[in-house]
Amino acid sequence: MTTTIQTPAEFLTHVVDPDLAAFASSVQLRLAYHACNSLFALRDWVYETHKGKVWSFQGTQFQAISGKTKFLADLRTIEADFEIVADIANASKHMVLDSGRRLTSLYGSANVHIHTSGGSGLLGFGAIGAGAIGSVPTTSVFVQIGTGFHDVQQCANKVHAVWKQLFSENGW
Incomplete structure (x- = not known):
């Protein structure tokens, strides 16, 4: 059997969906970058x-897709996390983002990091008082944008859900 990727639906099925599934099952920076890049x-x-072609989201019709920048701007009106995902993807390619090219105030790839929190000292995780007794530490990938921190998994999941709905609604 030969698998090809020639359509957006095939790219979604064979690249995006597996990247999101891999990231959901293992908290790694590499997988976070892969998920954002494919999205x-x-x-x-x-x-x-x-x-x-014109397109719609939840019954709201949008103008015909006329350029990548305009299309991304329309996607951002549907889900603001498109800009976070786009900036993380670009930061993974360029290390540091030019202020004229970024959508958020994300500086660069160094602002994407793994963070572990919680867990009690009684189980050997962290300092005593760092988490509830008997709790296990949780690990997430966060991106720091300005003074705010965003869970990359949550952002990626929201953008993925919008894509799924767009494909379904528009027959892509």
């Missing part, structure tokens, strides 16, 4: 295949 690249696949 962001899906915009290009949809643009190339459906440019010039």
